[in-house]
Structures are given as C-alpha cells and as structure tokens.
Amino acid sequence: MIRDITIGQYYPAESVIHRLDPRVKIVCTLLFLVSLFIQNSVLGYGLATIFLVCVIRISRVPFKFIVKGLKPVVILLLFTVVMNLFLTRGGETLVHFWIFTITESGLRTSVLMAVRLIYLVIGSSLMTFTTSPNGLTDGLEKLLHPLNRVNVPVHEVAMMMSIALRFIPILLEETDKIMKAQMARGADFESGNIIQRAKAMIPILVPLFVSAFRRANDLAMAMEARCYHGGEGRTKMKPLKYRARDRWAYAVTLLYLVLIFAVGRFVSFRLWIF
Amino acid sequence: MEMIHAEKLVYEYDKRDEEGNVIGTNRAIDGVDIDIPQGSFVAVLGHNGSGKSTLAKHMNAILVPTGGTIWVDGMDTKDPDELWNVRQTAGMVFQNPDNQIIGTVVEEDVGFGPENLGVPTDEIWKRVEDSLRSVGMLEYRKASPNKLSGGQKQRVAIAGVIAMEPKCIVLDEPTAMLDPNGRKEVIRAVETLRAEKNVTVILITHYMEEVIDADQVFVMDGGHIVMHGTPREIFSRVDELKSYRMDVPQVTMLAEELRKRGLDLPRGILRREELVEALCRLR
Numbered sequence: 001m002i003r004d005i006t007i008g009q010y011y012p013a014e015s016v017i018h019r020l021d022p023r024v025k026i027v028c029t030l031l032f033l034v035s036l037f038i039q040n041s042v043l044g045y046g047l048a049t050i051f052l053v054c055v056i057r058i059s060r061v062p063f064k065f066i067v068k069g070l071k072p073v074v075i076l077l078l079f080t081v082v083m084n085l086f087l088t089r090g091g092e093t094l095v096h097f098w099i100f101t102i103t104e105s106g107l108r109t110s111v112l113m114a115v116r117l118i119y120l121v122i123g124s125s126l127m128t129f130t131t132s133p134n135g136l137t138d139g140l141e142k143l144l145h146p147l148n149r150v151n152v153p154v155h156e157v158a159m160m161m162s163i164a165l166r167f168i169p170i171l172l173e174e175t176d177k178i179m180k181a182q183m184a185r186g187a188d189f190e191s192g193n194i195i196q197r198a199k200a201m202i203p204i205l206v207p208l209f210v211s212a213f214r215r216a217n218d219l220a221m222a223m224e225a226r227c228y229h230g231g232e233g234r235t236k237m238k239p240l241k242y243r244a245r246d247r248w249a250y251a252v253t254l255l256y257l258v259l260i261f262a263v264g265r266f267v268s269f270r271l272w273i274f
Numbered sequence: 275m276e277m278i279h280a281e282k283l284v285y286e287y288d289k290r291d292e293e294g295n296v297i298g299t300n301r302a303i304d305g306v307d308i309d310i311p312q313g314s315f316v317a318v319l320g321h322n323g324s325g326k327s328t329l330a331k332h333m334n335a336i337l338v339p340t341g342g343t344i345w346v347d348g349m350d351t352k353d354p355d356e357l358w359n360v361r362q363t364a365g366m367v368f369q370n371p372d373n374q375i376i377g378t379v380v381e382e383d384v385g386f387g388p389e390n391l392g393v394p395t396d397e398i399w400k401r402v403e404d405s406l407r408s409v410g411m412l413e414y415r416k417a418s419p420n421k422l423s424g425g426q427k428q429r430v431a432i433a434g435v436i437a438m439e440p441k442c443i444v445l446d447e448p449t450a451m452l453d454p455n456g457r458k459e460v461i462r463a464v465e466t467l468r469a470e471k472n473v474t475v476i477l478i479t480h481y482m483e484e485v486i487d488a489d490q491v492f493v494m495d496g497g498h499i500v501m502h503g504t505p506r507e508i509f510s511r512v513d514e515l516k517s518y519r520m521d522v523p524q525v526t527m528l529a530e531e532l533r534k535r536g537l538d539l540p541r542g543i544l545r546r547e548e549l550v551e552a553l554c555r556l557r
Contacts, residue, residue: 134378166378169420215373222374225334225366226387226434227358237385237398 006093009069011129017059018130021246027125028253034115035257036123039264045115047263051256052119052126060218061129069125071120084110134167142240155231167215174211178204277347277474278310278333281544283330284341285497302328305342305498310490312368312441315468315475317485317505320494321519329494330478334366334532347441362391365435369447371427380422380430381406381415387438398437405436408470409463425456429463442474443467448505449481450528457481482523486544493518510542525549 012018017025036048056066070077084106091104128136141158148154181190182203189200283450285303288296302325310316320326330335332344335351347363349356365387368374377383388398406412409429419427428448435443445464447458461484468475477484485491491508493501495518501508508515512522512530522530529543529552538556543549 134382162378163376164504166376166419218368218370218373219376221336222366222368222426223376223386225336225361226366226376226438227361227390228386229358229390233392234389235392235394235398237382237389237395239395 009125009128010132011061011065012132013060013130015058015060015130016245017046017055017126019245020130020249021145021240021242022131022135023240023250024242024246025127025131026136026139028249029124031253031257032123033120035260036119039165039260040112041264041267043267044260045119047256047260048119052122056122056128058132059126061126065129066122066125069129070121073117073121077114080117081110081114084113134162137162137165138238138240155199155234161230163219167212171208173189173211175204175208178207276309276345277312277314278308278344279455280306280308280342280344282307282342283329283332283339283344283464285325285337286340287333294324301497303332303339305475306494306496306499308492308499309472310442310476313474314489315473315477316485316490316492317477317479317488318492319480319482319485319520321480322493325497326478326494327446328497330444330476331435333364333442333444333476335364344539345386362438363440363441364444367428367443367445367448368433369450371424371431371451374431375419375427375434378418379415380411380417380419383419383430384434384437387434391438392507401437401439402433403442405433406430408436408467409433410466417487423456424452425459428460429455429499432460432463432467436471436473440473442476444476444478446478447480448477449479449484458485480520482526486523493520495519505544506542508542509544 007022017193032048032051054065078191086100086106087104088106088109089101089103090106091108093103095102131139137158141154141163144152144154179187184187187200187203189197189204191197210267283303283306284301286299286301289298291297306325306329308329311448313552318326318329328337332339332351333346335346338352344351346360349360349363350399351357351360370422375383376386377508384402385398388401393401402415404410405411406415409432411426411429411433414426414430419430420494422430432443432445432448443464448464449460452460464475464477465487467473477488486505488505491501491503491505492499494509499516501511501514507528509522512526515522520526523544525546525548526543529539529549530541533539533541539549539552543552
C-alpha cells in the first residue's frame with residue numbers, strides 16, 4: 001500500500017531526451033516554464049503545444065503515463081478554473097444567472113490559466129520522467145556549483161539528496177514491517193477519526209525515527225571508512241560532459257524561446273475572444 | 275612485514291546513566307597486543323560484547339585508542355595526517371548490508387571509494403569492473419542495491435572496498451545478518467579475493483565454521499585476547515573455548531566427545547572429511 005507512492009518518478013527508456021545531459025534538461029525545463037509566463041496568446045500556447053508534443057514524442061514516454069502525472073493537481077486546476085471563470089470581470093457578459101456571471105475575459109483567463117498550469121506540470125514532470133534521480137542531483141550539483149563561492153554547501157546538499165533517494169525504499173519497507181509488527185499486537189490504524197488515526201501513527205513513527213538515526217550513524221561510519229571527506233579532491237565516475245546533442249538541445253530551446261517572445265511582441269492574432 | 279601491529283591497546287568509553295551523566299568508564303579493549311603479518315588470513319572470535327568489533331574499528335582509525343598504539347602498515351592511527359592513508363590501506367566491511375551501500379546503482383556504489391580517493395575517471399571504471407568481477411557481481415552492475423539479496427549486497431560492499439585497492443580488508447561480522455546461503459557466498463568471495471589479490475584478511479565473526487581456513491585465530495573475551503593460535507590448536511581446546519561461551523564446529527565437537535569415550539582420535543579435527551578419515555583409520 002505504502003509502496004504505491006513513487007517519488008521522483010523515472011520512466012526508463014532509450015531516447016535522445018533520456019541521454020541528454022541532466023543540466024540541459026534542467027535549464028531547458030526552466031526556459032520552457034518561463035516561456036509559459038512571458039506571453040498569454042493563443043499563438044504562443046500553440047507554439048508551446050507543438051514544442052511539448054515534439055519533446056514528448058521524442059522522449060518515448062507514453063502519453064498515458066504523462067496524463068497520470070496530472071492527477072495530483074486536478075483539484076488545484078478545478079479550483080483555479082472556477083475562481084477565474086466567475087470572479088474575473090471584463091468584456092461582454094456571456095452568461096448570467098442568479099449571482100453568477102461569466103464574462104468574456106473570465107472565460108479567457110480561466111482557459112488560458114488551465115492550459116498554463118497543465119503545461120507547467122507536464123513540462124516539469126517530463127524532466128523527472130527522463131532523468132534518473134542520480135542524474136538530477138549530479139546536474140543540480142554542477143549547475144549550482146558557483147554558489148559554493150558564497151558558502152552554500154552545494155556538494156553536501158546534493159549528496160544528501162542522493163542518499164535520501166537511496167533510503168526511501170528501505171525506510172518504506174521498514175515502515176511496513178513496523179506497521180505489521182504493531183498490527184500483530186493489536187494496533188488499529190484504520191478506524192477512528194483523523195485525530196485518532198494520527199495518534200495511532202505515533203507507535204510507528206517513534207521506532208522508525210530511532211532506526212533511521214541508527215542507520216544514519218552506520219552509514220556515516222561506512223562513508224568515512226571509504227575515505228569520504230567532502231567534495232574536495234573528489235573525482236567523478238560519471239562526469240557530466242556536454243556533447244553535440246546537448247548543444248543542439250540548447251539551440252532548439254533558445255530558438256523556441258525567441259519565437260515565443262517574438263509572437264508575444266509583434267504578432268497579433270485573435271481567435272474569437274482569445 | 276607486519277600489516278597490523280598493536281601494543282597494549284586500550285579503549286575506554288564513559289558509561290552513562292539515563293540522564294547522560296557519567297557513572298564510570300568501560301574498557302572495551304584492555305591491553306591487547308596483536309601482530310598480523312602481511313598477506314595472512316586472521317580470524318577474531320568472541321561472543322557479543324567481547325570487544326572484537328571495537329578492535330576492528332581501531333584497524334581503520336574509526337576509533338582511536340585511548341591507551342597504547344596501533345600501527346597499520348607502519349602508520350600510527352593516532353596521527354591525523356595519516357588518517358586517509360590508514361583508511362585506504364585497511365578497508366572495512368560492516369555488518370549491516372543496507373547501511374553501508376551509498377550508491378543507488380551497484381556500479382556507482384563500488385565507484386564511491388575511488389571517487390573519494392581522487393582516482394581518474396577511466397581508472398575508476400577499470401577498478402569497478404575488476405572488483406565486481408572478483409566478487410562475481412559483474413552482471414548486476416546496473417542493478418539497484420535494493421533488489422539484491424543480503425549476500426549479494428555484502429559482496430557489493432566487499433567490491434566497494436577492493437576498488438580502493440587496500441592492502442588489508444577488515445570484515446566486521448559480514449555474515450551476521452545473512453542466511454546460510456548468503457553466508458557461504460560471502461565467505462567464498464573472501465576466499466577468492468585472498469587467492470587472487472594477496473590481501474591481508476581480518477575476519478571478525480562468531481561463526482566457527484568460517485575460521486577453519488585462517489592462518490591464525492584470536493579469541494577475545496572481556497576486552498582481552500584470551501586464546502591465540504592456529505585453528506587446529508584453538509579447536510583442540512574445546513573446554514576452554516566453552517568457558518568463553520564459544521561454540522565449537524559440530525564435527526570437532528563430535529570428535530571430542532568420541533575421544534572422551536575412549537576412541538583414539540587426534541585433537542582438533544576441523545572438517546568432516548578429516549573425521550571420516552580418522553575413523554576409517556581406527557579399524
């Protein structure tokens with residue numbers, strides 16, 4: 001039951017997108033997110049759609065899988081749409097009954113907002129689908145490296161992230177084990193109201209924390225025994241290196257960004273109210 | 275040439291009550307002298323709390339003695355300048371297979387040690403491949419450690435140590451949390467390693483069967499070394515071993531009982547074949 005939760009989901013497949021340098025994917029994802037915010041026109045969203053669909057096709061991640069990733073934001077999405085639909089005033093009134101009014105600009109904002117939100121989620125989850133968690137931490141470490149100069153412990157944070165990723169399944173398994181052990185002694189996790197259920201979690205959390213600390217202690221010792229002494233003087237088994245395809249990816253994304261910018265600036269095109 | 279040499283080694287720690295006040299000191303190791311020659315296979319036996327794990331942690335400078343001195347390949351472990359050299363010279367494998375694997379992929383974990391040592395990338399790949407092959411885990415190089423059995427994880431941990439090219443490997447109860455199959459896997463891996471790479475192996479354990487092939491056996495009790503000798507010498511002193519709450523291999527036990535009942539068997543029989551042979555010779 002607990003194991004159904006997947007964090008930092010990765011969809012292993014053989015594709016150009018998967019093989020891209022993680023730094024490229026992080027930067028390009030950010031650029032794509034920016035592109036969604038610098039314009040607000042049908043043409044712009046059309047461009048974004050083309051770009052996104054192309055990337056999805058190249059990445060060979062099934063469309064169904066991507067749509068599943070939208071589930072957690074459905075409520076937020078509905079909330080935004082409804083709020084924008086009824087509360088934005090301006091332009092002609094399209095529908096009016098009792099206290100509800102839907103205006104032209106209300107419809108416009110809510111639809112565009114919904115599209116923006118969906119693309120936001122798809123764009124960023126496409127990054128995690130195509131990049132292994134380790135690649136992601138490696139990429140972040142390399143990208144944030146300049147922050148070292150202002151005393152941000154970039155290497156340590158990246159190391160913590162990758163260790164956390166390694167221990168998530170172990171701790172989940174342990175939680176399962178503790179739950180079963182407590183259930184065998186008559187603990188009840190399923191009935192009662194929220195407060196009672198939260199209280200029932202205490203006998204799980206306490207042993208879980210104790211064991212997590214013990215593990216952390218052991219792991220620290222094992223790391224020291226293998227000569228770990230921070231990021232200094234460390235070499236990489238899999239160093240990140242830009243290749244031709246990475247430069248192409250940057251070029252394509254930049255081109256896209258320029259196009260979006262140009263469309264927002266110079267082309268006016270209206271489709272009904274949008 | 276001595277790989278590890280200790281003189282009057284003492285390790286004390288504070289005993290605390292529940293509020294954390296010091297109520298006295300405990301001596302986990304009390305005046306231990308030990309000599310381990312280069313290239314030998316040494317086993318340290320002892321029941322829980324005998325100080326054997328504490329001794330192991332001294333060989334890797336994870337613990338520093340509070341009294342006496344221990345030298346690893348001629349380096350004093352108390353010298354902070356030599357710390358990383360000591361740890362590279364004496365690699366350590368711990369008990370819990372889950373808590374010593376750092377990487378999320380097998381090959382990345384094996385590469386962790388060499389990365390820390392600053393080994394160039396190409397060399398890391400070579401070392402990773404070599405060490406995974408020598409423990410027979412090469413086909414799992416791309417696997418996630420979470421999908422491996424206990425014995426396999428422990429072999430990966432051993433590979434991770436070998437990749438640092440140590441002169442000596444200290445295994446601190448590597449089989450304590452494994453099932454019999456996993457135990458065999460790990461011991462076999464250690465044996466091939468010894469044959470191939472000529473590293474000094476120090477095996478801390480409480481399974482008697484694992485020490486039969488050792489060159490020397492030390493038995494610890496209450497922080498002291500109470501017995502020392504070849505496996506045959508040690509196992510021929512069955513009653514003494516029992517007084518330290520140690521078990522003797524079943525075959526040795528059987529031979530000893532038979533001897534007590536008047537059969538003319540030699541002392542210190544270690545293997546089943548030996549007993550069979552000795553019994554056949556009786557007729």
